[in-house]
Amino acid sequence: MTASYTLPDGFRYLPGHFDRPAQAALIEAVVAATRSAPFWRPAMPRTGQPLSVMMTNFGPLGWVTDQAKGYRYEPCHPQTGQAWPEIPPALLQLWHEFAAHQAPPEACLVNWYAPGSRMGMHIDWDEAATDAAVLSVSLGDKARFRIGGPQRGGKTGSIVVSSGDVVVLGGAARRCYHGVDRIYPGTSTLLPEQHFPGGGRINLTLRRVNRP
Known part of the structure; x- marks a missing residue:
């Protein structure tokens, strides 16, 4: 972390939480x-500019965005109309251990960062249950994760997250800007080429949407 930056309360970094077999099972x-x-490429509200990541979801709800309706949660895939697949048990267990919330997660975003993809600084604030932590699992290539404060443009710090690492944004950290600056291509062999051409990084983000 940057020497002048102090991590917000509620931020937790769990390096190597998932071992290689557990990582492979999540990718499966x-x-x-x-x-x-299937993965699809969402678009920004207003401008319609496509995101640099491809995405899909697990859970009863999935996060989607497009120019017409903006950021929201939906029970079905926007292209196939089918319900999202169930959240894997290993991720439900992770939530049980580290989310410190009485209700289970309702959405697990699956973002595929190909080499060159990034995610601008943002706050996850489309949920009614903002008292629930956001849990993020890294799989595949290393990435530089950046976190700041509750105002855009303030001081930030960064860490390089590796495959199997978990980041928890709870408490004050839940209201802090964060993003992914870059991917480090070729730093992992986890993602099978036949399913993820060019490799990259999978990020799994667990969220509770509605208040229980």
């Missing part, structure tokens, strides 16, 4: 999910 679950919920 992602591949299985894409048979009924």
Whole structure:
């Protein structure tokens, strides 16, 4: 982290939480999910500019965005109309251990960062249950994760997250800007080429949407 930056309360970094077999099992679950919920490229509200990541979801709700309706949660895939696949048990267990919330997660975003993809600084604030932490699992290539404060443009710090690492944004950290600056191509062999051409990084983000 940058020397002048202090991590917000509620931020937790769990390096190597998932070992290699557990990581491979999660990737297998992602591949299985894409048979009924394939990756697609969402678009920004207003401008319609496509995001640099491809995405899909697990859970009863999935996060989607497009120019017509903006950011929101929907029970079905926007292209196939099918319900999202169930959240893998390993991720439900992770939530149980680290989310410190009485209700289970309702959405698990699956973002595929190809080499060159990034995610601008943002706050996850489309949920009614803002008291619930956001849990993020990294799989595949290393990435530089950046976090700041509750106002855009303030001081930030960064860490390089590796495959199997988990980041928890709870408490004050839940209201802080964060993003992904870059991917480090070729730093992992986890993602099978036949399913993820060019490799890259899968990020799984668990969220509770509605108040229980």
